[in-house]
Amino acid sequence: xxxxxxxxxxxxxxxTDLVLPWVSALAVAALVVGLVWGFFFTPEDYRQGSTVKIIxxxxxxxxxAINAWVMMLVTSLVWIVRRHHVSALAARAxxxxxxxxxxxxxxxxxxxxxxxxxTWWAWDPRLTSFLILFLFYLGYMALWTAIENDDTxxxxxxxLCLVGSVFALLSRYAVNFWNQGLHxxxxxxxxxxxxxxxxxxxxxxxxxAGFVLLFVALVFLRTQTEIRARRARALLARxxxx
Amino acid sequence: xxxELGKYAFAVLASYGVSLALIVVLVAMSLMRARRVRxxxxxxxxxxxxxx
Amino acid sequence: MIALLTRDLRLAVRxxxxxxxxxxxxxxxxxxVPFGVGPETGLLSKIAPGVLWIGALLAxxxxxxxxxxxxxxxxxxxxxxxxxLPMEGIVSxxxxxxxxxxxxxxxLAAPLLGVLLSLPADGYLWVLVSLAVxxxxxxxxxxxxxxxxxxxKRGGLLLSLLVLPLYVPTLxxxxxxxxxxAEGLAVQTPLLMLGxxxxxxxxxxxxxxxxxxxxxxx
Numbered sequence: 001x002x003x004x005x006x007x008x009x010x011x012x013x014x015x016t017d018l019v020l021p022w023v024s025a026l027a028v029a030a031l032v033v034g035l036v037w038g039f040f041f042t043p044e045d046y047r048q049g050s051t052v053k054i055i056x057x058x059x060x061x062x063x064x065a066i067n068a069w070v071m072m073l074v075t076s077l078v079w080i081v082r083r084h085h086v087s088a089l090a091a092r093a094x095x096x097x098x099x100x101x102x103x104x105x106x107x108x109x110x111x112x113x114x115x116x117x118x119t120w121w122a123w124d125p126r127l128t129s130f131l132i133l134f135l136f137y138l139g140y141m142a143l144w145t146a147i148e149n150d151d152t153x154x155x156x157x158x159x160l161c162l163v164g165s166v167f168a169l170l171s172r173y174a175v176n177f178w179n180q181g182l183h184x185x186x187x188x189x190x191x192x193x194x195x196x197x198x199x200x201x202x203x204x205x206x207x208x209a210g211f212v213l214l215f216v217a218l219v220f221l222r223t224q225t226e227i228r229a230r231r232a233r234a235l236l237a238r239x240x241x242x
Numbered sequence: 243x244x245x246e247l248g249k250y251a252f253a254v255l256a257s258y259g260v261s262l263a264l265i266v267v268l269v270a271m272s273l274m275r276a277r278r279v280r281x282x283x284x285x286x287x288x289x290x291x292x293x294x
Numbered sequence: 295m296i297a298l299l300t301r302d303l304r305l306a307v308r309x310x311x312x313x314x315x316x317x318x319x320x321x322x323x324x325x326x327v328p329f330g331v332g333p334e335t336g337l338l339s340k341i342a343p344g345v346l347w348i349g350a351l352l353a354x355x356x357x358x359x360x361x362x363x364x365x366x367x368x369x370x371x372x373x374x375x376x377x378x379l380p381m382e383g384i385v386s387x388x389x390x391x392x393x394x395x396x397x398x399x400x401x402l403a404a405p406l407l408g409v410l411l412s413l414p415a416d417g418y419l420w421v422l423v424s425l426a427v428x429x430x431x432x433x434x435x436x437x438x439x440x441x442x443x444x445x446x447k448r449g450g451l452l453l454s455l456l457v458l459p460l461y462v463p464t465l466x467x468x469x470x471x472x473x474x475x476a477e478g479l480a481v482q483t484p485l486l487m488l489g490x491x492x493x494x495x496x497x498x499x500x501x502x503x504x505x506x507x508x509x510x511x512x
Contacts, residue, residue: 039258051250057261100268107264108257115250135459139452143442146452155509156442160456163438163502170463170491177484178466214265218272225276232283235290 007084009227016220023217030210037203054112056204060211062105065133068098068215072140073165076158086223088154089230091161092144093222097215099137106130128175129168136164150230295379295387302391305364316353316396317403323349324407335412342411343472346421349407350400351432351465357396358436359453361388362444362507371444375511381504389430389437389500397429413476420475424488428468431492434499435460441506464491 006012038056072091079088109127110120121127143160147153327345328338365371374384404425405418413421439457443449470484 035258049250050254053254054257057257061261097268100264104261104264107260111253111257111260115253132459132462135455139456139459142452142455146443146446146449152509152512156506159502159506159509160442163499164460167460167463171459171466174463174466174487177487178470218269221276222272225272225279228283229279232279232286235283235286239286239290 004082004084007082007086009086009231012086013224013227016224020217020220023213023220027210027213027217030206030213032210034203034206034208034210038200038207042199042203048116051112051115052200054108055200056207058105058108058112059204060208061101061108062130063208064211064215065098065101065105065130067212068094068101069133069136069165069168071219072098072161076161079154079158080162085154085230086227088158089226090219090223091158092154093226094215094219095137095141095144097218097222099134099141101211101215102130102134102137106134125172125176125178129172132171132175133168136168140164150233295383298374298379298384298387299391302388303394316357317399319356320349320353320400320403321407323352324410327411339412339414339476342408342413343417343421343476344469345411346404346408346413347425347428347465347469347472350404350425350429351461353400354396354429354432354436355454355457355461357392358440358457359443359450361392361437361440363440363449366444371507372511375508381508382500385437385441385500385503385507386496389434389496389503392437393430393433397425397433401425401429416478417472417476420481421472424468424471424475424485427471427485427488427492428464431464431488431495432461434492434495434503435464438499438503438506441503441510444507445510464488464495467491 006015035056039053042053044050044052072094075087075091075094078084079091106127109130113122113127114120140157140160143157144153147156324345327341327349331337331341362371365374375381377384401422404421405413408418408421436457439453439460442456443453446452467484467488471481471488474481474484
């Protein structure tokens with residue numbers, strides 16, 4: 001029993017079909033519990049007022065936006081090394097989810113920043129890095145759709161993902177440097193983990209679990225879709241040849 | 243039993259609204275595409291089976 | 295390798311496209327900026343280093359799709375691939391040719407255009423240096439993007455979408471060197487980082503570009 005068994009598309013679909021309802025149900029449950037708990041039953045922060053409730057969306061979305069890219073990086077590597085099609089398709093399936101989470105993180109960040117920092121948008125290092133991450137997602141998805149041959153597309157996008165990861169890290173560092181150059185020491189970002197009290201922490205944990213489960217469920221679903229779409233294309237091609 | 247959001251009501255409500263809307267759209271699009279592709283594949287498989 | 299380089303250079307000069315076009319584009323961008331932000335000298339001299347960098351970057355981007363497109367269309371890219379030269383070498387030569395025909399003229403033209411933007415006197419040297427160090431990275435990264443999109447019919451727009459995010463670190467450090475130089479501050483740290491990015495990109499990216507090109511020629 002090894003993880004590579006799931007590189008078989010049929011096995012992957014059969015297993016995820018079994019698991020998917022449970023994961024989806026858990027994701028919905030965790031999201032509902034976490035968000036309702038966070039929205040209705042947490043006190044206001046003495047400094048930030050009710051805006052602290054945004055944290056239950058902002059932090060999990062931001063975490064998953066980065067984790068989705070990491071997952072794409074891993075699956076791309078698996079595709080390059082072991083040529084398992086499911087892996088490449090999982091990377092493709094994850095990209096739109098990651099991009100959506102990036103938008104959520106950016107929008108909630110802007111909405112939170114407006115009352116707290118007095119501006120919708122500041123060229124703060126974290127915000128800027130997320131914007132750049134979003135651009136990377138866009139380029140990656142555009143490359144997938146632009147190339148017709150499935151294997152070529154998988155190869156090219158996984159190399160782009162590797163190179164992109166290096167440059168995304170570089171950008172992260174560069175942006176940090178650049179902003180310090182602009183206004184010395186004026187740190188706008190708040191360290192979520194450090195100063196969060198228990199009342200906010202537990203619902204936040206539930207929300208994070210909810211986002212993770214939602215991501216897993218969506219990746220399963222979308223990977224299944226990609227597998228079926230590819231099989232349909234292959235059958236059509238065979239039909240045309242016959 | 244709406245909690246008292248004070249002067250930041252807009253920011254909080256807009257955040258929840260936008261995020262939930264985006265998630266719902268993402269899930270709906272994923273589900274719709276899954277259903278369409280599945281139906282398509284079934285159709286094609288049915289056809290190829292008949293033709294042998 | 296040298297034969298390939300001279301061939302590419304000769305083609306670029308004869309066709310005239312990449313050579314003059316990039317420079318003209320650079321000139322136009324620089325001229326348009328004062329129309330956009332107003333003719334006030336103080337403001338212009340403040341943003342001059344950044345404008346020069348963005349202009350150079352866009353001019354560089356404009357000519358990227360020509361790196362492989364012509365060779366792809368007439369089939370000489372397939373011939374090159376079967377030549378004894380390794381693909382990594384071909385890609386490096388292509389990037390070098392692109393830099394000589396596009397990057398180098400941009401570097402040399404930047405101080406002249408600096409006059410139009412009333413760049414501070416301290417800035418000329420550093421704009422020149424930062425562009426000289428940074429444009430090779432732009433060419434090499436651009437070659438990677440061009441290799442990714444080589445077979446596509448409408449690759450131009452996609453190429454920009456893929457390459458521009460990759461340009462972010464180079465742009466940040468390059469513009470920072472030029473800006474600090476113009477303001478008379480210490481430039482060592484960003485200059486070292488810029489040099490590091492250029493060196494790393496030149497050393498590693500040809501392998502990625504070559505791999506991509508092989509996939510596209512499969």
